[in-house]
Amino acid sequence: MVARVWSLMRFLIKGSVAGGAVYLVYDQELLGSSDKSQAALKKAGEVVPPAMYQFSHYVCQQTGLQIPQLPAPPKIHFPIRDSWNAGIITVMSALSVAPSKACEYSKEGWEYVKARTK
Amino acid sequence: MSESELGRKWDRCLADAVVKIGTGFGLGIVFSLTFFKRRMWPLAFGSGMGLGMAYSNCQHDFQAPYLLHGKYVKEQEQ
Numbered sequence: 379m380v381a382r383v384w385s386l387m388r389f390l391i392k393g394s395v396a397g398g399a400v401y402l403v404y405d406q407e408l409l410g411s412s413d414k415s416q417a418a419l420k421k422a423g424e425v426v427p428p429a430m431y432q433f434s435h436y437v438c439q440q441t442g443l444q445i446p447q448l449p450a451p452p453k454i455h456f457p458i459r460d461s462w463n464a465g466i467i468t469v470m471s472a473l474s475v476a477p478s479k480a481c482e483y484s485k486e487g488w489e490y491v492k493a494r495t496k
Numbered sequence: 497m498s499e500s501e502l503g504r505k506w507d508r509c510l511a512d513a514v515v516k517i518g519t520g521f522g523l524g525i526v527f528s529l530t531f532f533k534r535r536m537w538p539l540a541f542g543s544g545m546g547l548g549m550a551y552s553n554c555q556h557d558f559q560a561p562y563l564l565h566g567k568y569v570k571e572q573e574q
Contacts, residue, residue: 392530396530396531399526408515412553412554412557416512416515419514
């Protein structure tokens with residue numbers, strides 16, 4: 379009798395945990411359109427770091443541990459999109475002027491050789 | 497489609513993929529721990545479902561760039 383009640387209790391607890399998780403996902407519209415997902419990610423990015431800081435501060439206060447202050451990571455500002463676009467434009471410009479440049483250089487070379495052989 | 501609009505669509509797609517895969521993985525963990533005796537397949541199933549939903553959203557977003565959202569307006573009887 380007790381075992382049956384206990385197994386029923388366990389099933390109800392597990393069911394409520396799983397149901398709560400599904401309801402949370404439905405309520406926050408995490409599996410909906412991409413606009414809502416992007417808004418949820420942005421909100422998480424704003425909320426999580428202060429919460430982590432508060433939690434670590436609380437743990438330090440309770441345990442008396444002092445977490446050493448790490449230096450700030452270097453900020454690398456490398457615009458990949460701009461350098462990629464500039465690279466593509468440079469390559470395409472070089473390819474477009476390549477025939478005319480080849481003619482010009484071969485003409486200059488021919489003139490040079492002619493002048494040397496005279 | 498302008499380059500800035502294309503960039504915004506890609507950003508939206510990546511954010512959507514991260515959220516959906518994470519959500520599927522999280523739900524997979526919950527169901528694996530509660531009902532499926534800590535097996536691995538609910539995690540893989542949830543992550544795969546999230547990835548598929550994100551891919552479908554991205555595909556719809558890129559293939560229908562000029563989709564206008566309208567609404568029905570009732571004609572007013574004179």
